[in-house]
Amino acid sequence: MQALTTRSKVAVNKKMTFKERLYIPAILGGLSITLRHFFKKKVTIQYPEQTREFAPVYRGHHVLKRDENGAERCTACGLCAVACPAEAITMVAAERKKGEEALYREEKYAAVYEINMLRCIFCGLCEEACPKEAIFLTDEMVLTDYGRKGFVHGKDKLVEPMDKDKRIDVSKRQTKEVAEFKTHPEFAHNQLYTKSLK
Numbered sequence: 001m002q003a004l005t006t007r008s009k010v011a012v013n014k015k016m017t018f019k020e021r022l023y024i025p026a027i028l029g030g031l032s033i034t035l036r037h038f039f040k041k042k043v044t045i046q047y048p049e050q051t052r053e054f055a056p057v058y059r060g061h062h063v064l065k066r067d068e069n070g071a072e073r074c075t076a077c078g079l080c081a082v083a084c085p086a087e088a089i090t091m092v093a094a095e096r097k098k099g100e101e102a103l104y105r106e107e108k109y110a111a112v113y114e115i116n117m118l119r120c121i122f123c124g125l126c127e128e129a130c131p132k133e134a135i136f137l138t139d140e141m142v143l144t145d146y147g148r149k150g151f152v153h154g155k156d157k158l159v160e161p162m163d164k165d166k167r168i169d170v171s172k173r174q175t176k177e178v179a180e181f182k183t184h185p186e187f188a189h190n191q192l193y194t195k196s197l198k
Contacts, residue, residue: 056172059122059137062115063168064159067105072159073134076110083129088119105132113158117142117151127173136170 019025045052065073076093094111096104103109127136145151160168171179 054139056139058139059124061138061140061142062120062126062153062158063136063138063170064110064113064155065134065136065170066160066162066167069102070162070164071101071103071105072109073105073132074110074113074130075106075108075132075134076113077108077131079129079131080126080135083125084120085123085125086119086121088116088121089126090114090116110155112154114152114154115158117153118148136168136173138168138170139172 067073076091078091078093081087081089081091090112091110091114092112093108096107096109122137124137127133142151160166
């Protein structure tokens with residue numbers, strides 16, 4: 001049978017020396033490595049009692065933001081799903097009914113909004129693509145689960161609470177330029193459609 005390459009290696013049946021046959025030097029060498037590591041500073045973090053320091057721009061669990069009146073910002077435009085390189089976001093759009101003006105900002109909203117956390121690569125392209133500043137990545141870690149279904153997060157896990165005291169602060173995710181831009185009401189791109197008609 002011909003070899004795939006022209007390279008060949010000669011196997012040598014080298015006899016072990018008396019020192020190698022004793023195995024004691026090898027055992028002592030291994031123990032010395034163990035003892036050296038035993039007295040070094042531990043690098044293991046005892047989670048959840050201890051937590052690691054995260055960068056201010058750490059990208060963790062997603063949140064669907066509400067506006068200052070408590071209405072959902074998402075208009076189910078689908079730009080976040082298109083921008084997602086992992087195709088982790090799926091949504092179903094619906095039209096707002098009469099009496100739901102306090103729940104949804106615009107005439108169209110996301111009736112179903114799901115993110116598959118097993119597919120998500122936490123790149124942040126969804127929050128960059130969103131024209132309504134509806135989706136952000138927070139500094140919270142995604143919780144573990146025992147089954148795959150638990151990692152498909154719907155609106156029940158993504159939409160922030162109605163209570164203003166429990167809202168999630170995403171100001172760290174915005175650059176100084178964006179924060180300064182938002183101080184000018186004449187440039188506001190995120191106003192209600194009805195306001196722009198007046």
